[in-house]
Amino acid sequence: MFLPPVIALHIPDGFLSVPVAAFGWLLLVAALAAALRQTRAQLGERQVPMMGVIAAFVFAAQMINFPVAGGTSGHLVGGALVAILLGPWAAVLVMTSVIAVQALLFQDGGLLALGFNAVNMGVLSALVGYTVFRQLSRLAGEDRGYLLRAGIAAWVSVEVAAAATALQLAVSGTSPLTLALPAMLGIHAAIGLGEALITAGALAFIRQTRPDLLQSHTAAARGSGWVAAGLVIALAVALVSPLASSDPDGLERVAIDQGFEELAQEPGYELLPDYTIPFVEHEALTTILAGVLGVLAVAAVTYGLARFVRRGQSV
Amino acid sequence: MNPVFRERYQQGTTALHRLDARVKLVMALLLALGVSLTPEGVWPVYALQWCLIAAVGAAGGLSAWRLGRAAAVALPFTLAAAALVFTTPGEPVARAGGLVITGAGLARFLSIVLKSWLAVQAALLLAMTTPFDDILAAARSLKVPDTLVAIVGFMYRYLYVLVDEAQSLLRARAARSAALPGKPSGGSLRWRARVAGGMVGSLFLRSFERSERVYAAMLSRGYDGRLRGFAPPPLDWRSAGWAALPVLLMAVTVVLAFVFRSSA
Amino acid sequence: MSHHSIEVDGLCYRYPDGRVALENVSLHVAPDEKVALVGPNGAGKSTLLLHLNGVLRPAAGSIRVAGLPLEDRHLGQIRAAVGLVFQNPDDQLFSTRVYDDVAFGPLHLGLDEAEVRARVATALDAVGMSAYADRSSYHLSMGEKKRIAIATVLSMSPQILVLDEPTAGLDPRARRQLIGLLRGLEQQTMLISTHDMRLVSELCSRTIVLDGGHIIADGPTQVILSDDALLERHGLERP
Numbered sequence: 093m094f095l096p097p098v099i100a101l102h103i104p105d106g107f108l109s110v111p112v113a114a115f116g117w118l119l120l121v122a123a124l125a126a127a128l129r130q131t132r133a134q135l136g137e138r139q140v141p142m143m144g145v146i147a148a149f150v151f152a153a154q155m156i157n158f159p160v161a162g163g164t165s166g167h168l169v170g171g172a173l174v175a176i177l178l179g180p181w182a183a184v185l186v187m188t189s190v191i192a193v194q195a196l197l198f199q200d201g202g203l204l205a206l207g208f209n210a211v212n213m214g215v216l217s218a219l220v221g222y223t224v225f226r227q228l229s230r231l232a233g234e235d236r237g238y239l240l241r242a243g244i245a246a247w248v249s250v251e252v253a254a255a256a257t258a259l260q261l262a263v264s265g266t267s268p269l270t271l272a273l274p275a276m277l278g279i280h281a282a283i284g285l286g287e288a289l290i291t292a293g294a295l296a297f298i299r300q301t302r303p304d305l306l307q308s309h310t311a312a313a314r315g316s317g318w319v320a321a322g323l324v325i326a327l328a329v330a331l332v333s334p335l336a337s338s339d340p341d342g343l344e345r346v347a348i349d350q351g352f353e354e355l356a357q358e359p360g361y362e363l364l365p366d367y368t369i370p371f372v373e374h375e376a377l378t379t380i381l382a383g384v385l386g387v388l389a390v391a392a393v394t395y396g397l398a399r400f401v402r403r404g405q406s407v
Numbered sequence: 408m409n410p411v412f413r414e415r416y417q418q419g420t421t422a423l424h425r426l427d428a429r430v431k432l433v434m435a436l437l438l439a440l441g442v443s444l445t446p447e448g449v450w451p452v453y454a455l456q457w458c459l460i461a462a463v464g465a466a467g468g469l470s471a472w473r474l475g476r477a478a479a480v481a482l483p484f485t486l487a488a489a490a491l492v493f494t495t496p497g498e499p500v501a502r503a504g505g506l507v508i509t510g511a512g513l514a515r516f517l518s519i520v521l522k523s524w525l526a527v528q529a530a531l532l533l534a535m536t537t538p539f540d541d542i543l544a545a546a547r548s549l550k551v552p553d554t555l556v557a558i559v560g561f562m563y564r565y566l567y568v569l570v571d572e573a574q575s576l577l578r579a580r581a582a583r584s585a586a587l588p589g590k591p592s593g594g595s596l597r598w599r600a601r602v603a604g605g606m607v608g609s610l611f612l613r614s615f616e617r618s619e620r621v622y623a624a625m626l627s628r629g630y631d632g633r634l635r636g637f638a639p640p641p642l643d644w645r646s647a648g649w650a651a652l653p654v655l656l657m658a659v660t661v662v663l664a665f666v667f668r669s670s671a
Numbered sequence: 672m673s674h675h676s677i678e679v680d681g682l683c684y685r686y687p688d689g690r691v692a693l694e695n696v697s698l699h700v701a702p703d704e705k706v707a708l709v710g711p712n713g714a715g716k717s718t719l720l721l722h723l724n725g726v727l728r729p730a731a732g733s734i735r736v737a738g739l740p741l742e743d744r745h746l747g748q749i750r751a752a753v754g755l756v757f758q759n760p761d762d763q764l765f766s767t768r769v770y771d772d773v774a775f776g777p778l779h780l781g782l783d784e785a786e787v788r789a790r791v792a793t794a795l796d797a798v799g800m801s802a803y804a805d806r807s808s809y810h811l812s813m814g815e816k817k818r819i820a821i822a823t824v825l826s827m828s829p830q831i832l833v834l835d836e837p838t839a840g841l842d843p844r845a846r847r848q849l850i851g852l853l854r855g856l857e858q859q860t861m862l863i864s865t866h867d868m869r870l871v872s873e874l875c876s877r878t879i880v881l882d883g884g885h886i887i888a889d890g891p892t893q894v895i896l897s898d899d900a901l902l903e904r905h906g907l908e909r910p
């Protein structure tokens with residue numbers, strides 16, 4: 093059977109606590125309402141056939157893989173690619189449709205978990221991917237390092253989706269954050285590389301064949317509030333979801349556990365080594381802090397890369 | 408039909424197949440919700456819920472074995488919760504390497520696995536007995552925005568068309584990727600990524616251009632941005648009552664679970 | 672207003688990428704006439720047909736269809752009068768179920784449900800596909816898709832049928848059935864773009880040759896099909 097490339101991101105039912113799942117649906121509904129309005133304004137009656145066929149494209153494109161090394165292969169998730177090609181809001185609709193069909197038709201991801209699955213892989217990856225791409229363009233200049241910028245955006249979009257997934261699992265008490273976050277980020281750092289390479293390759297092809305497609309929408313998407321929306325949603329995920337947790341002991345247990353302490357000393361897990369223990373007692377606060385740290389880390393990496401791109405270009 | 412994807416839908420004329428898709432959708436959601444609301448470690452209650460879901464499945468001609476096996480798709484994800492075995496405080500029951508496995512951790516992990524397995528079965532009750540079109544129509548009558556439903560409908564229509572195109576691209580690549588024994592095949596990573604990217608890019612362009620032709624075909628048949636469809640048939644309340652039974656029973660098991668847990 | 676005619680005068684069209692696909696094309700089709708449009712690949716046939724219900728808009732020239740000038744305010748009426756069957760049925764059949772596809776046109780004409788259902792039944796019956804109503808379009812054979820694509824416009828009862836390569840990709844039997852079906856539609860004006868010269872000689876009394884975006888010849892089918900030099904020059908052949 094065909095295994096979806098991002099199986100680690102399709103959360104099945106049972107892994108999210110009910111309040112967390114409900115919060116995911118809330119976020120999704122808000123994001124979809126905005127996306128439907130924005131794309132209708134941009135595309136008019138073309139909205140329905142275009143979004144639908146492109147969603148089918150994403151589904152099919154996720155099958156196209158290439159061997160990386162040691163039997164692993166690179167795949168596409170597609171959020172950043174579609175966002176760069178059609179604009180962030182169209183990408184939100186497209187990716188949400190893909191994830192809904194995967195859940196309804198193939199049981200990849202649960203029904204209750206569909207809210208956050210779509211927020212992670214649809215809304216966040218599209219908005220963040222697009223934001224990163226645009227910000228890098230601003231910093232590095234419109235026509236410089238186009239493919240590199242797209243690749244970075246694609247990589248970050250996957251990492252953000254992975255971090256958000258880890259966060260939701262942690263808040264639901266399903267997996268300790270200190271473990272889930274580095275594990276998810278680690279696995280998806282590799283997956284994101286495949287994503288980056290394919291995204292850049294696809295854009296290279298499209299730029300050669302239909303350069304007109306790459307210019308037309310950029311203007312339309314500008315000033316439509318995508319930066320604000322992306323930030324609001326990212327912050328909402330980071331800040332509010334821990335408070336929605338119904339599991340009073342989930343993270344607390346983790347923090348005082350001896351097994352965990354042993355684990356935390358294992359090398360691979362020291363990305364955010366001891367943030368739970370020494371200074372912060374309250375578990376929701378801990379998680380918020382971790383979320384904010386995550387967002388900041390991604391922002392810092394992005395900024396650093398942008399500087400790097402710009403320097404590389406001007407030498 | 409493409410062999411790589413197996414849609415879950417099984418044709419049939421059972422009571423569950425005939426049940427109004429709107430009712431079935433709500434029922435499946437509520438059953439999955441009930442399972443998710445059930446606390447940890449209430450093993451007898453999980454068994455009851457399993458019997459309940461299996462009984463509804465039987466009304467749809469689905470054996471408990473088939474449902475259970477099909478629901479195993481979610482099992483790889485349980486890896487994400489595996490750490491609980493070590494990180495939950497409690498009586499140590501075993502040691503693996505330097506790590507301590509606790510009884511409470513084991514119970515917690517197993518609860519999550521079981522609940523997830525049950526919830527997927529609840530979703531399968533819908534997916535295995537309802538054509539996707541009917542699920543979409545049901546979503547529309549349940550107030551999911553028309554535009555969104557229409558987009559997913561278009562996606563479903565062109566899903567296999569584009570999957571076929573993707574597969575013929577993959578086959579064409581495979582046919583031209585000869586490998587000599589003892590030599591690394593397929594060029595550098597960069598080159599391989601570029602080839603795969605080119606395939607994705609050309610698939611995108613074909614899809615994009617197709618969407619323009621589809622739009623033209625819609626326009627020429629009078630589409631003006633408003634999608635029209637037949638009004639949904641009235642809801643049959645008798646069948647809705649029939650479907651309320653498993654939902655009520657599920658609610659009872661959830662209550663039982665809390666009673667069971669506080670007395671334990 | 673039973674004015675089933677097509678009048679195209681001095682039509683020019685260029686695609687957004689700059690390619691000029693039609694140059695100064697003029698043609699008139701009288702009510703009930705059956706006209707074939709032939710020419711090599713890339714001649715501009717599909718481009719011309721897409722103008723006839725306003726999917727593409729001319730860069731220059733004028734178009735009147737069913738007696739109405741092609742303008743925004745007449746677009747609804749013109750689209751109701753012209754049934755355009757696309758070259759690729761996968762573009763035309765965009766619904767998941769055959770029935771919904773055939774119902775799409777009548778529903779968007781604003782007809783009431785009983786009328787729509789009656790028309791769908793008639794149209795599916797006319798193309799011999801009544802048994803396929805609940806099938807999904809994806810699983811159909813090429814010949815079945817082509818026939819259903821025709822049903823999707825027949826259900827709108829158009830006065831003018833515009834068909835883009837209706838017999839392409841069909842096996843001989845499906846082709847025969849399709850020609851028989853089209854022969855039965857006597858009341859409609861027809862403009863058929865095709866590479867199938869036997870279809871031309873069996874169905875159309877008049878033939879127009881298009882090449883490189885220009886009209887090369889326009890006359891009775893017998894005359895055109897017996898002009899070997901003309902056929903040779905424009906990549907065509909006798910039936």
Ligand SMILES: Nc1ncnc2c1ncn2[C@@H]1O[C@H](COP(=O)(O)OP(=O)(O)OP(=O)(O)O)[C@@H](O)[C@H]1O
Nearest residue numbers: 686687688690692711712713714715716717718719
């Ligand atoms: N969307 C488009 N953008 C740019 N050029 C196009 C487009 N569609 C068609 N063309 C070009 O316009 C010309 C006419 O194309 P058209 O499809 O009308 O030809 P045709 O006569 O229908 O050919 P065929 O017999 O192959 O169907 C061709 O040169 C084609 O490459």
Ligand SMILES: [Mg+2]
Nearest residue numbers: 716717758835
């Ligand atoms: Mg053509």
